[in-house]
Amino acid sequence: MLSRRNPQLNAHGELIHLLSVEGLPKAVLTQILDTAGTFLSVNDREVKKVPLLRGKSIFNLFFENSTRTRTTFEIAAKRLSADVINLDIARSSTAKGESLLDTIANLSAMHADMFVVRHSESGAPYLIAQHCAPHVHVINAGDGRHAHPTQGLLDMYTIRHFKQDFANLRVAIVGDIVHSRVARSDIHALSTLGVAEIRAVGPKTLVPGDLREMGVHVFHDMKEGVRDCDVIIMLRLQNERMSGGMLPSASEFFKSYGLTEDKLSLARPDCIVMHPGPINRGVEIDSQVADGRHSVILPQVTFGIAVRMAVMSIIAGNEA
């Protein structure tokens, strides 16, 4: 039953791919966060580079477009002195009918050391990790609705930075949970790191009851959902969900679930407000809150680089 073993870990339990936060031991998560801490200072230096991945080739394979996430991976790789190749696959080979695995085989033949993959289908990075050469490492940069593990980890870094400890925290994740890979990664990471309570807040069309089986408390009332929380993670509402079968309109969503000063006042006084970006002002979050003293949205971006450097350097050092 080989396929049942967590494909992210080698026989020694070391991280060789980062595909999902689910199933990773607490020690591995902590190692990534600790390593990210040491990289944070690199970003403040005048020469923002360390030679850890010199001579390594990292391919950014974005089957689904995302300039922002791709850029943060590119910066992280370059600060580790790796060579970065960006491939806009959505507009190249697959558009000509090449299969996913043929693309991977071709790039492997170019002696890639690492693939950073974004794909619209849940689980696609697993398929790639299964079929690429043994020395190649795969990082999931977001697959369908399934996982966005580096975002989850940078969220954990941010929480630890501002709150020090996870043990007594009450965390609310608000918005479109059902389609959110960020939410899933956050939920797994928060459970593994042992927060006191994880809440999912939103209308029933976007917050399925099955989430309870992931250890999440489901709230459909925003005020109840954020009450006494230490951390509020707002999710981006995708344009295509703003009106249709899931929601009648963006403004009605804001009315019920948008984070305003008013609703925020129900949370703990030292509550932090997070968002994976890009934010929709006036849809999921009020400008006053996004720019206010509780907001840690910009530090999240900074920490994101360090966390991605940490992940890349750790998996590059482990052999399958």
Next chain:
Amino acid sequence: MKILIQGGRVIDPATGRDELGDVAIATGRIVAMGRVPADFSPDRQIDARGHVVAPGLVDLAARLREPGHEHGGMLESELGAAAAGGVTSLVCLPDTDPPLDEPGLVEMLKFRARKLSRARLFPLGALTRGLAGAVLTEMVELTEAGCVGFGQAEVPVADTQLLLRALQYASTHGYTVWLRPQDAALGRGVAASGAVATRLGLSGVPVAAETIALHTIFELVRATGARVHLCRLSSAAGVEIVRRAKADGLPVTADVSINSLHLTDVDIGYFNPAMRLTPPLRQGRDRDALRAGLADGTIDALVSDHTPVSVDAKTLPFGEAEPGGTGLELLLSLALKWGRDCGLSLPATLARVTCEPVKVLGDALGSLSSSAGRLVEGGVADLCVLDPDAEWRVMPEQLKSQGKHTPFGFADSGMLLPGQVQATLVAGTVAYQQQAG
């Protein structure tokens, strides 16, 4: 050709016959069972000592992929797989390319299958032209060409008005309509709704996709009196609704696939595309209800839902992978495993893959309906010699089917399966015999 099968445990699930004895076969028919007349002089003898002699299996759902999907499978490879699996009659689905919506295609398939002289082939015709759900097919013509019923395979009829008319028309001529109960809009996901789909971020098919379709079908059956066979039940709630409908006396029958009978959504593991199946695998309580429903007769037949899929179509991200798995060579073993798990006798177990599916086909089988799926003196010699205790591991690359993808491969499932086919006879001819050693 006269064949004598000697010393086997002869089981006929239809009559409950279960005794040691010989079976004598001549000119394609069983001429004697038990004690064979001393003057019977066989051309060939098959030693069945320690083995079971049973009717050949009747599989109500197998895709052979011809015409149009030859990269998935060919008639020759798939009928060979059937023979190796002890299957002597099979119903093939109309979702070929082009679909089986005109008599010429059906005649061609029947003709080619006959020439291969392996398993008997009983095509289902398309209920609507091109399976498009808009125009009825020429059901009378298609029946004359050899169709045993009409269905839509995996394509639901979204237009209830048309479904009503299809049932009215089919029942006018006494044809059975085979429907997979799945609501067109709710059925669009790639995994069963539930904790696993939510966790993996896969779009879900709720149980209501099945129950709503069942309620609709039953209302139309009440209105028209049409006979309907329900294909591939997948949920506990669905089984319960069918149980009540049968208790109300509705003329309906049902089947379940080997996949839904043995697996659950947890088996998807890390997005294993071998587990991409339709209907999608549901939860443990659904599997348990399907097993109980098959045991108590709510579900009449177990089917392989054999769907050979090419490697290229399967090595894709879970949601993009083509649904289906190969199954003809696993049907017997997975029936035996189910029977063993449920504590059923061998005859009761075999009934679900022999005489009960024949009852579903009913008069559509013509003269075969009185002896296919059974062991009858004077009846057709379609039978299977099997070793019920032999255990084996499914090594996909060793399967005869062109489709090598199965959720039951040992590497994925870790399952040891009981039951190996020693020989398969179709119309008194040896269609398969296991090589010694």
